[in-house]
Amino acid sequence: NAGVTQTPKFRILKIGQSMTLQCTQDMNHNYMYWYRQDPGMGLKLIYYSVGAGITDKGEVPNGYNVSRSTTEDFPLRLELAAPSQTSVYFCASSPYPGTTSNQPQHFGDGTRLSIL
Amino acid sequence: GENVEQHPSTLSVQEGDSAVIKCTYSDSASNYFPWYKQELGKRPQLIIDIRSNVGEKKDQRIAVTLNKTAKHFSLHITETQPEDSAVYFCAANTDKLIFGTGTRLQVFP
Numbered sequence: 001n002a003g004v005t006q007t008p009k010f011r012i013l014k015i016g017q018s019m020t021l022q023c024t025q026d027m028n029h030n031y032m033y034w035y036r037q038d039p040g041m042g043l044k045l046i047y048y049s050v051g052a053g054i055t056d057k058g059e060v061p062n063g064y065n066v067s068r069s070t071t072e073d074f075p076l077r078l079e080l081a082a083p084s085q086t087s088v089y090f091c092a093s094s095p096y097p098g099t100t101s102n103q104p105q106h107f108g109d110g111t112r113l114s115i116l
Numbered sequence: 117g118e119n120v121e122q123h124p125s126t127l128s129v130q131e132g133d134s135a136v137i138k139c140t141y142s143d144s145a146s147n148y149f150p151w152y153k154q155e156l157g158k159r160p161q162l163i164i165d166i167r168s169n170v171g172e173k174k175d176q177r178i179a180v181t182l183n184k185t186a187k188h189f190s191l192h193i194t195e196t197q198p199e200d201s202a203v204y205f206c207a208a209n210t211d212k213l214i215f216g217t218g219t220r221l222q223v224f225p
Binding site: 040 | 148218
């Protein structure tokens with residue numbers, strides 16, 4: 001049972017480039033989330049999804065896009081990379097029933113992204 | 117919206133001593149309060165959580181207390197060990213989970 005798997009683990013991008021961070025989970029969880037964690041800071045919610053075909057903005061969605069075509073996958077897209085997006089990105093999932101906010105979240109290992 | 121404040125930002129204790137981390141929240145409707153431990157370069161991992169219908173929960177050396185009236189909750193670690201050294205995050209929910217800024221705990225042998 002792999003849990004939440006993120007790829008890649010590390011990436012360096014040039015300003016203006018685009019990329020997709022991949023996230024997949026094998027726990028059949030309905031809810032999935034993307035967070036960013038800046039150095040020495042807590043986790044900020046970027047986007048979340050309550051099920052296939054449904055996505056919603058979190059606290060810091062600008063500069064990102066997501067899609068949820070299957071229960072398992074929740075990719076995060078950066079269209080025009082900017083230095084301010086240098087961060088560690090964590091994907092997480094949580095089960096139903098409950099709401100999106102009152103269930104334990106299971107995190108992936110993270111993607112460390114640098115924009116130069 | 118919900119605001120979660122966490123103190124202290126750093127905490128150093130001697131092995132065997134107790135450690136206490138405190139968080140306050142602003143939204144009285146919050147009903148779920150998890151605590152995550154994050155070791156350097158690793159993912160956050162849930163260590164304990166509490167819901168608003170209980171005031172205290174224990175799991176071996178870890179306990180969490182909740183005071184709904186004062187809107188604060190605390191993590192207590194007893195008999196600390198070097199492997200407890202990590203960053204600890206509290207969180208509280210409204211429609212989303214809002215995280216505190218973390219406490220770096222160092223346990224010295």
